[in-house]
Amino acid sequence: MSSFDPKRFLVSIFEAAVAAADPEKTIRNHLPARPRGRTIVIGAGKGAAQMAAAFENAWEGPFEGLVVTRYGYSAPTRRIEVIEAAHPVPDAAGLEASRRLLDKVSGLTEDDLVIALVCGGGSALLPSPAEGLTLADEIAVNEALLASGAPIAAMNTIRKHVSTIKGGRLAAAAWPAKVVSLVVSDIPGDDPALVASGPTVPSTGSRQDALAAVETYGMKLPEAVMAHLNSPAADAPQPDDRRFARNEVHLIASAAVSLEAAAQEAKRQGIEAVILSDSMEGEAREVGSVHAAIAREVAVRNRPFEKPVLILSGGETTVTLRAKGKGGRNSEFLLSFAIGVNGVEGIDALAADTDGIDGSEDNAGAFCNGSTVARMRAAGLDAKAMLAGNNAWTAFNAVNDLFVPGPTGTNVNDLRAILVR
Incomplete structure (x- = not known):
């Protein structure tokens, strides 16, 4: 799988979810x-x-x-x-x-x-x-x-x-x-x-x-x-x-139908998928932290799911504004997730709104992996400080990891896809 492109794979999962809601x-x-x-x-x-x-x-x-x-x-x-x-x-x-x-x-x-x-x-x-x-x-x-x-x-x-x-x-x-x-x-x-x-x-x-x-x-x-x-x-x-x-x-x-379609697309490409829930709610940064803990457990201890696996969830998190940064609930979720998997190899993730827009900017969400926080640091940004300032868009933009598919023409809420290899 030397030619395997995690970003391309995650985009194909997003596209399958959106197509099911066409x-x-x-x-x-x-x-x-x-x-x-x-x-x-x-x-x-x-x-x-x-x-x-x-x-x-x-x-x-x-x-x-x-x-x-x-x-x-x-x-x-x-x-x-x-x-x-x-x-x-x-x-x-x-x-x-x-x-x-x-x-x-x-x-x-x-x-x-x-x-x-x-x-x-x-x-x-x-x-x-x-x-x-x-x-x-x-x-x-x-x-x-x-x-x-x-x-x-x-x-x-x-x-x-x-x-x-x-x-x-x-x-x-x-x-x-x-x-x-x-x-x-x-x-x-x-x-x-x-x-x-x-x-x-x-x-x-x-x-x-x-x-x-x-x-x-x-x-x-x-x-x-x-x-x-x-x-x-x-x-x-x-x-x-x-x-x-x-x-x-x-x-x-609905999100349930789209998550099933995403799981089927992963299996078609030879990777097992699990759906945590189609109706997750809660503060985006807290939900991100919990997802990171699950991904770390799989990456380090091969439980509760065996690698390789795609972990999927849907629903709609919320963001309590603490500052006037740029971002949305998916990028905020993912920045918290990136902090939680910092330094862990073999984890790639995409969090995106299925309508193509996360918050008020032009991105649907963003990508991250275990090196994201280090790459942000190399770009002169402290990931934790950016999260504290509700500034996830700026953080992911600095490392060229925003996901910008454009308007999709449908909306079945958020898609979170975490690949552990």
């Missing part, structure tokens, strides 16, 4: 029957444009539609209009997109059909502040959530209670039309009501749950937002609301 391959199997009335397509998320293009290729019959995606994430569509807006911090374009989506589903009848294409990123792309709140308030909420270290379920419970479109409200606006939601999950545990804060799928999370999360994670929200959360006006519709009785929800792609 809407072009999965959407056709979940389409409903044509309605007697109109077919309206709506959608939001970082892969919404690709889902729209896949829908157009699969649907037989008339339709019209509108979806919103992140700037630079558009894809060619023939009949479905694609709007671009800001992510991860909302902007005025997203506000206008939310207004137009609500308009798109108003005035429908029970003979009409709404098909909702929903994937990760939709929360930020659909700002629609509740009465008495402003876009600035919703931006402040989003920034507080991103810096809090709260898990995605808690974040989205708060988001839906300050919105007029999230938490099932977009589907409620379409009533009495039937709404069929086709969801690509980026949520640990694959609860479709939490993907993009559930614009068409209500959840049981209550206003009291939202207030508890604000307190638990020490969030400082604008006074107007807190006043709203303390008012019954913030209550979101519940799943047993009669307006949702005819609706359907289909999970068309």
